[in-house]
Amino acid sequence: MGVKTYSQEIDSPVATARLFKAFCLDNHNVFPKLMPESFKSIEFVEGTSVKAGSIRQFNFSDEGDMVDGKYKCLISETKFYPKGSGYVCKMTIHVHPLSGTGFNEEATKMG
Numbered sequence: 001m002g003v004k005t006y007s008q009e010i011d012s013p014v015a016t017a018r019l020f021k022a023f024c025l026d027n028h029n030v031f032p033k034l035m036p037e038s039f040k041s042i043e044f045v046e047g048t049s050v051k052a053g054s055i056r057q058f059n060f061s062d063e064g065d066m067v068d069g070k071y072k073c074l075i076s077e078t079k080f081y082p083k084g085s086g087y088v089c090k091m092t093i094h095v096h097p098l099s100g101t102g103f104n105e106e107a108t109k110m111g
Contacts, residue, residue: 007092016080016087023078037061072096
């Protein structure tokens with residue numbers, strides 16, 4: 001089965017630098033605190049939060065249904081760009097299923 005891709009854009013009046021820090025540089029601390037039902041922890045596999053190209057392992061909580069043992073990996077991309085006095089955050093996730101499994105469409109949708 002092929003890869004499924006989901007995208008979402010979020011407009012925000014909050015300064016780009018502030019949200020870039022929360023979403024990208026400090027997400028290993030912020031996400032598990034803000035969304036414990038989804039994220040157990042986030043660990044660095046390669047690199048650090050201050051360098052481009054770092055690789056993080058997102059450990060999902062047992063309560064969440066995002067990853068139900070059917071996915072090889074989930075690859076996410078986050079891009080920020082200015083819009084007026086705020087910013088737009090575009091998040092894209094690529095879902096790679098294990099061979100012979102299907103997709104849980106509701107669980108993998110963003111937003």
